[in-house]
Every structure is written in structure tokens, then in C-alpha cells.
Amino acid sequence: MKINTAKFLISNTDIEKCPKDYFPEFAFIGRSNVGKSSLINMLCGVKNLAKASSTPGRTRLINHFVINSNTFFVDLPGYGYAKASHTLIEQFQKLTLDYLLKRKNLACLFALIDGRLPLQPIDDDFFTWCAKKKIPFAIVLTKCDKLTKNELNKNIRAIENALYVKWQELPPIFITSATNKIGKDDLLEYIGSIK
Numbered sequence: 163m164k165i166n167t168a169k170f171l172i173s174n175t176d177i178e179k180c181p182k183d184y185f186p187e188f189a190f191i192g193r194s195n196v197g198k199s200s201l202i203n204m205l206c207g208v209k210n211l212a213k214a215s216s217t218p219g220r221t222r223l224i225n226h227f228v229i230n231s232n233t234f235f236v237d238l239p240g241y242g243y244a245k246a247s248h249t250l251i252e253q254f255q256k257l258t259l260d261y262l263l264k265r266k267n268l269a270c271l272f273a274l275i276d277g278r279l280p281l282q283p284i285d286d287d288f289f290t291w292c293a294k295k296k297i298p299f300a301i302v303l304t305k306c307d308k309l310t311k312n313e314l315n316k317n318i319r320a321i322e323n324a325l326y327v328k329w330q331e332l333p334p335i336f337i338t339s340a341t342n343k344i345g346k347d348d349l350l351e352y353i354g355s356i357k
């Protein structure tokens with residue numbers, strides 16, 4: 163898939179107010195600072211489409227973008243700041259949960275994790291939750307430019323091994339860098355293939 167046009171449509175605090183589900187939708191989620199805005203901008207080829215996470219107000223909203231007049235991209239609120247005693251579900255804002263459980267046109271959720279880190283328990287729990295709720299998702303490793311090829315391969319293997327503890331078959335895993343545009347073609351091809 164090639165992106166010709168990408169436009170911000172609307173921000174919402176209420177799932178009922180999201181645009182009607184007339185286009186297939188691809189959503190992006192991850193812990194704050196994982197590189198979500200940068201990845202969306204990189205995929206769309208538009209510098210400031212998804213505002214940096216530091217923009218006040220934007221981070222707790224569901225942001226819809228129209229791609230090529232026939233697809234939605236959705237920037238979801240981040241997760242991961244709750245206290246250790248909270249369960250994953252409590253950590254999620256109701257808004258995000260509502261969205262993930264109710265949005266019928268969600269073709270794939272891209273769950274972003276930092277490619278430099280081992281699999282974090284909160285991400286691991288989140289993937290398990292997605293599987294349980296039958297939410298179609300793929301894992302996206304971000305900031306992969308910051309590792310050497312060897313380091314990257316080592317971490318990918320470690321992440322896969324950690325996932326195999328629970329999973330028989332792994333979800334798709336994409337290697338990306340917004341800085342170097344690594345993974346752009348692969349992700350867009352994947353999006354085109356399930357649209």
C-alpha cells in the first residue's frame with residue numbers, strides 16, 4: 163500500500179463519537195515515549211501529523227486520521243504509568259478499553275514496544291489480553307536504529323523466546339525505525355494485505 167494522502171480527522175474522548183466505521187482501521191498503541199507519533203508520521207510521510215506525545219491534551223484522546231480517503235489510522239492513548247499493584251485492566255483508561263473491545267472495523271492493532279528493551283511485563287500482559295479478547299494485533303519494535311544488527315537480532319530472539327513461553331504461534335513482529343524509515347515498506351505492505 164502506498165499512502166498518498168493522510169489527514170487528521172478528529173480527536174475524541176468517547177468511543178460513540180468516533181467516526182462511523184466506514185473504513186478499515188489500523189490503530190497504534192504503546193507506552194508513552196515508545197515512538198508512536200514518530201512511527202505514524204514516518205508511515206504517512208508527513209512530519210507533524212501525529213503530534214509528539216508531549217503535546218498537552220492529545221495523549222489522552224483517540225485521534226483518527228484518514229489515509230487515502232479509504233482507511234483510518236488511529237493514534238490511541240498510551241499505557242503503562244500505573245502503580246505496580248494495579249492490574250493491567252485498571253491501568254487502561256476506560257476509553258482505550260472501550261475502543262479496543264467495541265470498534266468493529268479494527269483490522270489490526272499495532273502494539274509498539276521499544277526494540278532496545280527486553281519484553282516488559284506490562285506489554286506481555288497486554289498481548290495476552292489482546293489474544294484473549296480476540297483483538298487482531300501485531301508487534302512493532304521501535305527505535306531499532308539505536309542497536310547494532312547483532313544487538314537487534316539478539317533482542318528479537320529474546321523477545322520471541324519470552325513470548326513462546328505463552329504462545330504457540332507468534333503474532334507478526336515488525337522491526338522499525340522512524341529515524342531511518344526501517345520497516346516502512348513492510349508495515350505498509352502488511353496493512354495493504356489485510357485491508
Ligand code: GDP
Pocket residue numbers: 192193194195196197198199200201213214215216304305306307308338339340341342
Ligand atoms: P510517543 O510518545 O510514543 O508518541 O513517542 P514519540 O514519537 O514522541 O518519540 C519519543 C522520543 O523518541 C522522541 O524523542 C523521538 O525523537 C524518539 N524516537 C522516536 N522514534 C525513534 C526512532 O525510530 N529512532 C530514534 N533514534 N529515536 C526515535
